[in-house]
Amino acid sequence: MKEFICIVCPRGCKIRVNEQGEMEGYGCKRGITYVQNEMTNPKRMLTSTVKIKSKIVNRLPIITSSEINKDDIFRVMEEINKVKVEAPIYIHDVIIKNVLGLGVDIIATRTIRE
Amino acid sequence: MKTNYDLVVIGGGSAGLAAAISAYDHGIKDILLLEAEAHLGGILLQCIHNGFGLHEFKEQLTGPEYAERFANQLIERKIEYKTDTLVLEIKEDKTVIYSNKEDGLVEVKAQAIILATGCLERTRGAINTPGDRPSGVITAGLAQKYLNIDGYLVGKRVFILGSGDIGLIMARRMTLEGAKVLGVAEIMPYSNGLNRNIVQCLHDFNIPLYLSHTVTNIIGKDKLEKVVIAKVDENFNPIKGTEKEFQVDTLLLSVGLIPLNGLLDKVNVPTHPRTRGALVSQNLETMKEGIFSCGNVLHVHDLVDFVTKEGRKAGYGAATYLKGKMHKKGRRIITRNKSGVSYVVPYYIDVENILDNLVELNFRVTKPFEKTRLIVKLDDKEIKNIFKLHMLPSEMESVLIEKEILMNSNAKEITLEIKEG
Structure with missing residues (x-):
């Protein structure tokens, strides 16, 4: 038996799934889809920061260009933490291209001019 | 130096930016916006996670992206603003006293004022946590600033008191940066954070959430050594025998926010006993004509999109007032x-x-x-x-x-x- 909290709407249904894949506790169909995705292929956006040489801040915020597999989060964090950039950086500049060959870029989420 | 303005907006975060932009778009061009920090954007700049803007833009943005969109709108309109500028006082005649390195101490006269100064985190003193007073007990938002702006991780073994969104977000953030988060305690029988944060910040990383629990002791001579939590009864009193100990170097507090309303003290504007924000009309005008309040200084919001919306309403209200189009109350x-x-x-x-x-x-x-x-x-x-x-x-x-x-x-x-x- 596995339990999920559905995050599609504020209601937050607790949905339980048994070994046969049968679900209970969902308030609507969207909950079923949510749990199916979470069971088979959970994906997340990852946000963090990288070091930046700048007059004004020490860290540049970044995000993955699309969702990555939940299991890849810590491997991608390691790559992010190897990087150091220098100002100027503009919002949505690519900081790491195709990180770990996952087909996802790491992009800046803030403009830091100097 | 210019010392007369139609409108002075205090605060360059999401509320103040929206208010200034909206007042401008409603025909008020003579505006000065004052921001205490070095950059426009307010607290959004340290909220590097995504999920902002679902209502406003129908897409998920990170905090800095959301802030930059509005800062750009302000700059495009050539609205005058000053950063690193602290407002010290507002007087009843709508004089605003501010200071910064370039201008020194300055008095400007405004015809209308919009207060958008945001809120402060409640600290340990506000919740009377028993125990020693070592270093390592810190509010979650401050730890977030140290980590996301300055680049310092405040601890390696962490416990979090309070399940507000900032605490949950920091549980994930510190875990990603290599800290071990041992748990989150919440005194209420339900979480105070959004469901998506419970799932994506706690469940994803197997961080336990202890509902109906609070911190009953903080132990450590100079540095924090351990925290003790216990289950509470329906009156929030700790139940003997339910204590659990955690060896940690950091206790993050995410125990609520209070509007930063001190500037209204000298203007004699009554505040709401529950929200601690000013009493306002639907146009967000306080009991003092021509002084408006919006965003987290008015009442603490859970979504920035609603702060923006409220800021716009204050800007519209102030513009209507300035154009002489408000009727006698x-x-x-x-x-x-x-x-x-x-x-x-x-x-x-x-x-x-x-x-x-x-x-x-x-x-x-x-x-x-x-x-x-x-x-x-x-x-x-x-x-x-x-x-x-x-x-x-x-x-x-x-x-x-x-x-x-x-x-x-x-x-x-x-x-x-x-x-x-």
């Missing part, structure tokens, strides 16, 4: 919260000055509700009876009232309550 309908509703903003409806066809009332519920009805009454007359599938204290609710109904009524009060069953 007449009849007021006071808002009241009854069972199930913990507060309503605005505090009153200024009936002579309803600027749109609908008046929005924002409110929060006292506890989680399922399948209930929201009842709105003008004095004793029921005007709305709305089915609500579910409502949570952590999510702000709103209801729209038609201008016509308000104009055609002689009521003195408008009451919101939740009826179960």
